[in-house]
Amino acid sequence: PSWSAIDVATPIGPVPHPRLGRVHAALAGGREAHSRIAVVERRDATTLVEVTIATGRPHQIRVHAAAAGHPLAGDPLYAPGGG
Secondary structure: OOOOEEEEOOOEEEEEEOOOEEEEEEOOOOEOOOEEEEEEEEOOOOEEEEEEEOOOOOOHHHHHHHHOOOOOOOOOOOOOOOO
16 A cells, blocks of 8 residues: 555445355444554565454454455455455
């Protein structure tokens, strides 16, 4: 990411999923959620970050990293955008 740290306040809520039935994702009408993502180390293909969560929503770190445009490496479920 181009930033050193970012605050993410994207709401999170349940959404339908074609194979899993339902997952938690970025959802405008979802529950309030807050995370702070800070870069610890930049690497060639990935970046190590520290995430501090102020709320405890299901999959919050995965959803907020994706919502910030940087999904977790190898995460098969959450794409950029958080859904």
